[in-house]
Amino acid sequence: MSDAHEHIDKLMQELRRGTITIGALSQLDAPQYGYSLVTILKEKGLQVEPGTLYPLLRRLEKQGFLESKWDTNETRPRKYYLLSDTGKEALGLLLKEWESIVTSMNDLIKGETGEENGDD
Template sequence: MAERVDPRFEAELRRGVVQLVALHYLETPRYGYDLVRLLGAAGFQVEEGTLYPILRRFEKAGILASRWDTSGKRPRKYYELSDDGRSVKAAMLDAWKRARDATDGALDRPMKEEEAEAAEPAASEDTP
């Protein structure tokens, strides 16, 4: 049955969340491919073509700060959460928690209880 699930379902589910997880990992300075590896190990298989535009967008928005490290054998660009970025990450985390709790609540509640709640406003409109 699992093979009948649209593969886009999971990808779309993860698309917003991966940004939050990426910001979480960027509390510590990291370079692009390092972040790809970390996200992969956490179960978020993203490739550079997906992650790089996200990092650039965050950098343009001031959520991430960046610097080039030229001390190694070749230059590497490191990204890190900025002060503004920490506020944004906190807001995204709140939004994620709300969505998660709402989803869990809806899925855990028995169906009959939901039908009864849905019928209540109609009944109150009928009564004089």
């Protein structure tokens, strides 16, 4: 049983991984620092661990999708991230892909179990 749970957890993680990237990019038209982004995402129902988001932001910056700047004027220095031009382009493509995935998945799922679970 616990084995099955472990596998299920893994599947969930895999499913979420890509969505976190899209979620983070989608909020970075305006500069955000890591923890403010965690809060924004949480408010909108996307639970992300800081321990996942911070490394992700660094990676996206390294890949050129984000730009960053340290703000040392506040009480504590914070690193603000913002979409780069490449990042904007990437987000556009990701969103398009996302839409098409959602449409096809809905078709698939409703096509198969629509009768029993027609409550949505």
